[in-house]
Structures are given as structure tokens and as C-alpha cells.
Amino acid sequence: xxxxxxxxxxxxxxxxxxxxxxxxxxxxxxxxxxxxxxxxxxxxxxxxxxxxxxxxxxxxxxxxxxxxxxxxxxxxxxxxxxxxxxxxxxxxxxxxxxxxxxxxxxxxxxxxxxxxxxxxxxxxxxxxxxxxxxxxxxxxxxxxxxxxxxxxxxxxxxxxxxxxxxxxxxxxxxxxxxxxxxxxxxxxxxxxxxxxxxxxxxxxxxxxxxxxxxxxxxxxxxxxxxxxxxxxxxxxxxxxxxxxxxxxxxxxxxxxxxxxxxxxxxxxxxxxxxxxxxxxxxxxxxxxxxxxxxxxxxxxxxxxxxxxxxxxxxxxxxxxxxxxxxxxxxxxxxxxxxxxxxxxxxxxxxxxxxxxxxxxxxxxxxxxxxxxxxxxxxxxxxxxxxxxxxxxxxxxxxxxxxxxxxxxxx
Amino acid sequence: xxxxxxxxxxxxxxxxxxxxxxxxxxxxxxxxxxxxxxxxxxxxxxxxxxxxxxxxxxxxxxxxxxxxxxxxxxxxxxxxxxxxxxxxxxxxxxxxxxxxxxxxxxxxxxxxxxxxxxxxxxxxxxxxxxxxxxxxxxxxxxxxxxxxxxxxxxxxxxxxxxxxxxxxxxxxxxxxxxx
Numbered sequence: 001x002x003x004x005x006x007x008x009x010x011x012x013x014x015x016x017x018x019x020x021x022x023x024x025x026x027x028x029x030x031x032x033x034x035x036x037x038x039x040x041x042x043x044x045x046x047x048x049x050x051x052x053x054x055x056x057x058x059x060x061x062x063x064x065x066x067x068x069x070x071x072x073x074x075x076x077x078x079x080x081x082x083x084x085x086x087x088x089x090x091x092x093x094x095x096x097x098x099x100x101x102x103x104x105x106x107x108x109x110x111x112x113x114x115x116x117x118x119x120x121x122x123x124x125x126x127x128x129x130x131x132x133x134x135x136x137x138x139x140x141x142x143x144x145x146x147x148x149x150x151x152x153x154x155x156x157x158x159x160x161x162x163x164x165x166x167x168x169x170x171x172x173x174x175x176x177x178x179x180x181x182x183x184x185x186x187x188x189x190x191x192x193x194x195x196x197x198x199x200x201x202x203x204x205x206x207x208x209x210x211x212x213x214x215x216x217x218x219x220x221x222x223x224x225x226x227x228x229x230x231x232x233x234x235x236x237x238x239x240x241x242x243x244x245x246x247x248x249x250x251x252x253x254x255x256x257x258x259x260x261x262x263x264x265x266x267x268x269x270x271x272x273x274x275x276x277x278x279x280x281x282x283x284x285x286x287x288x289x290x291x292x293x294x295x296x297x298x299x300x301x302x303x304x305x306x307x308x309x310x311x312x313x314x315x316x317x318x319x320x321x322x323x324x325x326x327x328x329x330x331x332x333x334x335x336x337x338x339x340x341x342x343x344x345x346x347x348x349x350x351x352x353x354x355x356x357x358x359x360x361x362x363x364x365x366x367x368x369x370x371x372x373x374x375x376x377x378x379x380x381x382x383x384x385x386x387x388x389x390x391x392x393x394x395x396x397x398x399x400x401x402x403x404x405x406x407x408x409x410x
Numbered sequence: 411x412x413x414x415x416x417x418x419x420x421x422x423x424x425x426x427x428x429x430x431x432x433x434x435x436x437x438x439x440x441x442x443x444x445x446x447x448x449x450x451x452x453x454x455x456x457x458x459x460x461x462x463x464x465x466x467x468x469x470x471x472x473x474x475x476x477x478x479x480x481x482x483x484x485x486x487x488x489x490x491x492x493x494x495x496x497x498x499x500x501x502x503x504x505x506x507x508x509x510x511x512x513x514x515x516x517x518x519x520x521x522x523x524x525x526x527x528x529x530x531x532x533x534x535x536x537x538x539x540x541x542x543x544x545x546x547x548x549x550x551x552x553x554x555x556x557x558x559x560x561x562x563x564x565x566x567x568x569x570x571x572x573x574x575x576x577x578x579x580x581x582x583x584x585x586x587x588x589x
């Protein structure tokens with residue numbers, strides 16, 4: 001039997017400690033969770049993402065009060081009621097729309113930071129994998145949310161994306177109709193995507209965020225040189241008062257104060273977009289109500305899906321689907337396709353340096369080509385960029401296998 | 411002792427597994443299209459007033475249905491693959507009251523956009539990814555992998571019922587002409 005002091009005042013520190021072990025929790029999760037000193041602002045992106053998810057959750061709760069998931073009423077409940085009648089309804093909608101777009105920008109920065117510094121290597125594989133699961137779930141969350149205003153782009157994006165599940169020549173029309181609950185997107189479709197967007201997927205995301213943090217706790221975050229730090233020894237220096245010599249700082253309050261500084265700058269940028277440039281996250285086509293008998297001239301996804309859309313587009317149907325599927329899953333395999341033991345910035349890793357920058361530029365090219373109409377020179381550029389993407393991943397195990405070990409790496 | 415515990419563990423696991431399977435089946439059925447959705451799947455189109463080479467768009471199961479009374483001189487002007495067949499002689503046309511009609515689901519077989527009809531060239535062009543079809547719905551230009559799909563139909567005088575099969579439809583289906 002644990003010891004409970006009968007004289008402890010209810011809710012006093014001692015009383016809580018005996019029941020919840022708050023001192024231990026605080027020590028393990030924050031004051032003695034060690035972060036290397038040798039990092040830069042890119043290490044704050046995780047906290048930026050967590051904060052943006054918080055913004056999405058809160059703004060979403062307010063939108064939920066007036067949104068109606070009915071194919072006849074949804075469009076007006078968003079564009080008339082929330083935007084025109086509800087006090088500050090426009091604020092929640094613009095915060096929600098802009099955050100949904102910006103969160104992908106930060107996710108991509110976060111991912112490419114990890115790739116650049118090799119933060120997915122031995123000991124950190126689960127961080128990468130749980131992060132990729134978060135990326136996929138966020139993608140599903142963004143797509144299901146895009147259906148809800150039931151505008152033209154909602155409807156036709158829903159049509160095109162669910163059609164992918166017929167899996168080309170396999171022609172699984174029954175599966176497509178099962179996913180939609182109808183022959184075409186309709187009430188059943190809107191209802192289930194509403195459920196996914198506001199309940200099931202947010203719950204999965206929250207669980208995955210906990211898992212993602214959990215996978216980080218034992219390997220700790222990487223640093224700018226990929227140095228293997230003896231966290232216990234360095235932590236002992238810090239605790240002994242040798243704060244200058246220690247290579248680490250505690251997460252709370254030292255690292256958090258740096259994080260909060262970056263958050264401050266980020267939110268200035270974010271609210272600038274919310275108040276002055278929200279239109280970039282509001283496609284004009286989606287301000288026409290859904291019309292099953294009229295396809296918009298160009299159907300394109302939001303910017304953050306363009307690169308994978310462009311990998312689908314230049315090929316015939318079946319190879320296109322295979323290429324698209326490849327693009328969706330290949331990032332998961334990064335920790336196992338990179339055969340080099342070197343944990344170091346890409347710039348110090350020989351050919352991998354070029355691999356990294358070509359991949360980054362190629363994905364930007366794919367993104368731009370996904371937006372322009374598929375004609376003439378754009379089709380050629382898109383096709384080349386799609387092949388470059390595929391070949392880069394095929395080449396990765398070979399070029400990393402040839403990589404020479406860097407000093408200190410086994 | 412441990413044998414008994416193993417047995418109980420396995421028995422519990424088996425029953426929980428059965429329950430999970432049942433729950434999965436219920437979940438699957440909940441996602442199925444409703445009976446009312448499936449029952450509303452029939453549409454009758456009256457073709458007695460149709461004019462030649464005009465695209466009529468009807469609705470069937472929430473999908474657009476293209477109807478064209480194809481004229482005898484319907485030739486695709488410049489099919490990119492060089493094909494110049496007369497669409498009027500295409501086996502995919504449906505004879506209704508002595509006239510030949512093109513009736514198909516108006517969704518591109520690539521990714522489901524609605525192609526537009528250019529009556530002067532007797533062809534469809536899809537704005538999404540550039541696919542082209544002739545006036546009988548045959549593919550002139552990729553990416554669409556197959557012709558525009560002909561829905562199950564039954565001719566009744568000058569009318570056509572969509573969603574209901576008929577010997578003519580079954581014959582076309584057997585010949586691989588409906589999709």
C-alpha cells in the first residue's frame with residue numbers, strides 16, 4: 001500500500017504527488033527531457049505543428065456549431081450562415097482554412113529537415129514511421145474536410161479521388177460505390193466524410209501525436225552534426241551546474257522558451273495570412289455549389305497534394321495508378337532504403353547531397369506542373385519530373401551503399 | 411494451472427474474435443448503399459422529340475447520361491490517331507424507332523470528369539486530362555482507357571428505360587461493346 005499522509009491538505013503539492021506522482025511526471029516529460037544545444041530553428045517545427053493542430057481543433061469546434069452535413073444545406077451553412085451571420089464566423093473559417101494549408105507547409109519542412117539531417121536512422125526509425133502515419137492521416141483529414149462545404153471542387157475532387165479506388169483496369173466499381181454509399185457522391189458520402197473529419201480522424205491524429213512524442217523520448221532528437229550524444233553524462237554536467245560545458249539543455253523551461261520564440265514569429269506569419277491573404281486557401285471554384293452535371297474545366301487538388309497528383313497524371317491509367325501508389329508509400333521506406341550508417345547533414349554525405357537537393361527541387365517542379373493544364377511542354381516537364389522522382393528512390397539504396405563512413409560513424 | 415489459464419485465454423480470445431468479426435460485418439453493412447438509393451436506379455427517357463446531332467444530358471443514378479441522335483454523316487474531323495470511321499456505323503449505337511442513338515454515361519472513363527460535345531467535329535473532348543471520344547463514345551485519344559460506358563437499357567417504343575437490362579443490351583455486353 002502506498003503511503004498517503006493523513007495530514008496532507010487536499011490538492012496540495014504533497015497530496016497530488018502521493019496520488020499522481022506529479023514531480024516524477026514533470027521530471028520525465030519536461031525538466032529532465034534533454035535536448036542538444038547544437039540545433040537550429042528547424043527543430044521548433046514539431047511544436048509549431050502541435051500548435052497549428054491546436055488552432056485547427058479549436059476553430060473546427062466553433063465551425064461545427066453551425067455547419068450542417070446535408071447536401072442541400074451544407075453549402076449555405078458555410079457560405080451564408082457561418083460567413084455572413086455568425087459573429088466572427090468568418091474568423092474561424094479563415095483560421096481553419098489557412099491553418100489546414102499552412103500545416104502542410106510545416107509538415108514538409110519538418111520532413112525535409114529530418115531527411116537532410118538523417119533523423120530517421122538507427123534508433124529513430126519509429127519517429128520517422130509514426131511521423132509518416134501522421135502525414136497520411138493529416139492528408140485524409142484535409143481531404144475529408146475539403147468535402148464539407150459541398151462546392152464544385154468538393155464534389156468533383158470527391159468524385160475523382162474515390163474513382164481511384166476502382167484500381168484502374170481491375171474496375172472495382174462495387175468498392176467505389178461502397179465507399180460513397182451511392183452511385184455518385186451524395187448524402188451518404190457527405191455524412192460519412194463529415195464523421196471521419198470531425199470524429200474518427202482527429203482521434204487517430206491525437207493518438208498518433210502521442211505515439212510520435214513517445215518514439216522521440218528514448219532516442220532523443222538529432223542535432224546539426226548527427227553527433228551521438230551521451231545524454232546521461234551531459235545531463236549530469238548540467239545538473240552539476242556546469243551548464244556551459246553540457247551539450248544539452250532541459251526541454252522545459254530552456255528549450256521551450258526557444259520554441260515559443262519561433263512560435264511567436266510563426267503566428268505573426270500565420271495571422272498575416274488569416275487576415276490579409278486568406279484567399280489563397282479558398283479556391284474560387286468552390287464558391288459554386290456542387291453540380292453533378294457540370295465538371296469544372298480544371299480539377300486540381302490543393303497545393304500540398306499537387307506533387308503526387310502530377311505523378312499520377314502523365315502516365316496511362318494503370319501505370320499512373322501504380323506510380324501514384326508508389327509515391328504515396330515510398331517515403332515510409334526511407335529508413336530502410338538509406339543503407340549508409342552515416343548520421344550527418346546531407347551536405348557532408350557525398351552523392352546523397354545531390355540526391356537530397358534533386359528530390360526537393362523535383363517535388364517543387366511536380367507541384368508547379370500539377371497546377372498548370374496538362375498541355376504541350378508542361379506534359380513533358382511533368383513526365384520527366386515524375387520519372388526523376390521514381391528513379392531517385394530506386395537509386396537511393398545504391399548511392400547510400402557506396403557512401404564512405406564519416407569519422408566516428410560505425 | 412497455466413494450462414487452465416491458457417485455455418481460458420484462448421476461449422476468451424476466440425469469443426472476442428467472433429464478436430469483432432460480427433462488429434466488422436455490421437460496420438461494412440452500415441457503409442453499404444441504402445436500399446432506397448439502389449431502388450431509385452431507373453430512369454425513362456422519351457426520344458420522340460430528339461433532334462439530330464444535339465447533345466441531350468439526362469440523369470440516371472446521379473450520373474449524367476449523354477443522348478445524341480447520330481446523323482449519317484457523323485465523321486470525326488481529325489482524330490489524333492488518324493481514325494476516320496463513321497460513327498453512324500458504330501455497333502455501339504442503339505436503334506430506337508428506326509433512328510440511331512448514342513446513349514452512354516457522360517463520365518470520362520479516366521477519372522470521371524464530364525467531357526464536352528463539339529457537334530461540328532462530332533466528338534467529345536474532356537477538359538480535365540485531354541481525353542477525346544467520337545460520337546459513338548469510342549476513344550480517340552488517351553488517357554481514357556475505354557469507351558464511354560453504355561448503361562443497362564431497354565427500348566420501349568420511342569422510349570428507353572435505363573437501369574433495366576434487355577436482350578439487346580445483353581447482346582452488346584457479350585460482344586464487349588458496353589464499356
